[in-house]
Amino acid sequence: MSAAASPLEQMVVVLARDLADGELGAAGAAALVPMAAIELARELHAPNLTIGGEMFFNPQPGRLYPSMLDDRALGRCEAAETFIELFGHSHHGLDFFFHSGLQVDVFGNINLHHVGGTLHAPKMRGPGAANLSYCHTSTRFYICPTAHTARNFVEKVDFITIPGHLSGPEAKRAAGLTNEGPRLVVTPRAVLDFDPTTLRMRLRSVHAGNAPEDVQRHTGFDLAIRGDVPQTPPPTEEELRVLQERIDTSGALRA
Amino acid sequence: MDGDTRPTRRSKITDLQEAAILARDALRTRPELCLGGLFKQGRPVALVRALLAAGAGGLHLYSSPGAGYDVDLMIAAGAVEQVFIPGVTLENRLCPNFRSAVEAGRVTAHALDALTVVGGLMASAHGVPFQPIDALRGSDVLKHNPLLREIDCPFTGRRIHAVGPIRPRVTFLHAQEADRWGNLRHLSTMVYADQLMARASDLVIASVDRIVPDEVILDDPSRVTVPAYYVDAVVEVPYGAHPTASFPNYAMDEDHIDAYADLGDAARAGDREGLAAYIARHVTGPKSQDDYIAAIGGTAHLARLEAEARHG
Numbered sequence: 001m002s003a004a005a006s007p008l009e010q011m012v013v014v015l016a017r018d019l020a021d022g023e024l025g026a027a028g029a030a031a032l033v034p035m036a037a038i039e040l041a042r043e044l045h046a047p048n049l050t051i052g053g054e055m056f057f058n059p060q061p062g063r064l065y066p067s068m069l070d071d072r073a074l075g076r077c078e079a080a081e082t083f084i085e086l087f088g089h090s091h092h093g094l095d096f097f098f099h100s101g102l103q104v105d106v107f108g109n110i111n112l113h114h115v116g117g118t119l120h121a122p123k124m125r126g127p128g129a130a131n132l133s134y135c136h137t138s139t140r141f142y143i144c145p146t147a148h149t150a151r152n153f154v155e156k157v158d159f160i161t162i163p164g165h166l167s168g169p170e171a172k173r174a175a176g177l178t179n180e181g182p183r184l185v186v187t188p189r190a191v192l193d194f195d196p197t198t199l200r201m202r203l204r205s206v207h208a209g210n211a212p213e214d215v216q217r218h219t220g221f222d223l224a225i226r227g228d229v230p231q232t233p234p235p236t237e238e239e240l241r242v243l244q245e246r247i248d249t250s251g252a253l254r255a
Numbered sequence: 256m257d258g259d260t261r262p263t264r265r266s267k268i269t270d271l272q273e274a275a276i277l278a279r280d281a282l283r284t285r286p287e288l289c290l291g292g293l294f295k296q297g298r299p300v301a302l303v304r305a306l307l308a309a310g311a312g313g314l315h316l317y318s319s320p321g322a323g324y325d326v327d328l329m330i331a332a333g334a335v336e337q338v339f340i341p342g343v344t345l346e347n348r349l350c351p352n353f354r355s356a357v358e359a360g361r362v363t364a365h366a367l368d369a370l371t372v373v374g375g376l377m378a379s380a381h382g383v384p385f386q387p388i389d390a391l392r393g394s395d396v397l398k399h400n401p402l403l404r405e406i407d408c409p410f411t412g413r414r415i416h417a418v419g420p421i422r423p424r425v426t427f428l429h430a431q432e433a434d435r436w437g438n439l440r441h442l443s444t445m446v447y448a449d450q451l452m453a454r455a456s457d458l459v460i461a462s463v464d465r466i467v468p469d470e471v472i473l474d475d476p477s478r479v480t481v482p483a484y485y486v487d488a489v490v491e492v493p494y495g496a497h498p499t500a501s502f503p504n505y506a507m508d509e510d511h512i513d514a515y516a517d518l519g520d521a522a523r524a525g526d527r528e529g530l531a532a533y534i535a536r537h538v539t540g541p542k543s544q545d546d547y548i549a550a551i552g553g554t555a556h557l558a559r560l561e562a563e564a565r566h567g
Contacts, residue, residue: 071500072563080445082446082451084377087373112342113366113396122357127350129342129368136390163393163394
């Protein structure tokens with residue numbers, strides 16, 4: 001075990017700390033960091049956290065996989081479901097979910113469909129989204145892209161696949177988005193959250209080794225940095241030990 | 256005469272070529288093809304290859320909410336006109352031919368979400384004119400989704416969405432086992448949307464890794480995932496999901512899919528030779544599944560995927 005945490009390990013720890021005991025949630029499509037966060041929370045403070053909503057309950061993967069939609073990644077699990085249950089979970093709601101995307105904008109809207117051009121004449125066509133109902137029906141979600149550059153953090157997305165806070169409180173109300181929506185944006189460089197009045201993204205803390213001005217330089221919109229920006233509390237020795245010894249046994253978060 | 260005149264029940268076992276012709280001819284009347292499985296597992300890829308070899312075009316593709324390799328391959332072979340699948344990706348990278356074809360305007364990829372697809376299949380399977388959806392707000396997908404309508408909830412008056420029935424003309428499924436009558440057993444942990452598709456479609460053709468004796472089904476009926484009543488034809492195709500996985504029998508062939516994607520990326524950049532050779536070698540060339548298995552590296556190669564499925 002090494003003392004210094006990798007950027008992905010730092011992301012995992014920030015996310016794990018925000019998940020509460022007794023909650024229900026799922027990892028989403030890009031599962032590496034979210035699944036590690038869920039597992040870490042279950043190991044350290046949330047033993048009654050239930051993983052559900054993606055055709056299985058409480059998987060016990062032997063190591064981390066980039067996708068959870070793989071029988072090997074599930075390892076053993078307590079119950080298997082089918083896509084019909086998507087309606088059940090959408091209507092009952094999850095407590096949390098995780099999203100990532102080609103572009104993320106200042107209001108936490110996420111684009112997975114196209115960059116440039118239009119939907120049917122795109123300059124670059126993305127994958128789309130296999131499940132966007134949870135952005136509305138899970139109480140909150142986290143945005144956790146594994147890259148943080150001025151190219152993927154843009155002022156306004158070209159297409160809103162997953163609605164974040166749209167263009168602010170007014171627009172959110174008008175669209176009928178009554179849930180919290182995106183709570184935190186956790187990247188390899190920093191933690192960002194949303195101003196409660198304007199719902200614009202702002203810099204909350206920088207991970208060890210990152211200066212606030214560097215994070216601003218790699219972000220395509222104004223982060224409204226005022227005064228000192230705190231450092232993200234690094235992983236404790238226990239968090240890092242449990243993560244490396246019991247969850248990320250193949251070192252995927254350090255690759 | 257007593258027992259001797261008893262009529263015989265018809266076996267639904269057929270072969271790949273016959274299944275492909277059955278599907279191709281049905282799709283000529285309405286080109287809506289639906290594929291079982293999800294992303295890199297449980298995909299009926301041998302049936303897809305056979306259909307491409309038999310000659311199909313202008314297809315409208317449906318699937319469970321996530322697809323990748325097989326959809327990209329069908330696009331590379333020029334067989335697809337429209338895609339009605341929410342997520343099309345190889346997960347670790349984008350689908351090269353899907354991307355190129357949509358960007359060039361050769362294929363229309365509709366913006367959809369999972370509830371629309373699952374709800375549309377539910378409406379079809381249940382014989383109702385629409386499935387209500389009360390879980391979509393604020394996404395640009397709603398502005399473009401061709402299958403949704405806004406309606407007033409007759410009870411609360413709230414604006415909600417409705418999706419009409421999705422009725423595939425043909426559905427291809429892959430399961431691990433079936434009997435000769437077409438009772439399917441998925442032994443994988445997830446069964447995706449396969450059961451729903453079987454009930455929603457006109458014509459259902461399944462490939463299985465192996466046909467099992469009738470007794471296997473009769474001894475454990477609750478293990479049957481799709482009753483034979485919903486299945487029109489079944490084909491025994493060893494490794495019929497390759498290069499996707501058929502758990503617990505064999506894992507996905509990530510190296511094969513990656514090599515294919517590299518050829519697709521080269522085609523994007525203007526060099527189509529490798530992709531054309533790939534299609535000749537794997538799709539139009541093989542006369543049988545045995546030929547295909549030889550083309551991908553033989554049984555030694557597949558033994559590695561079998562070991563991976565068992566041990567991770």
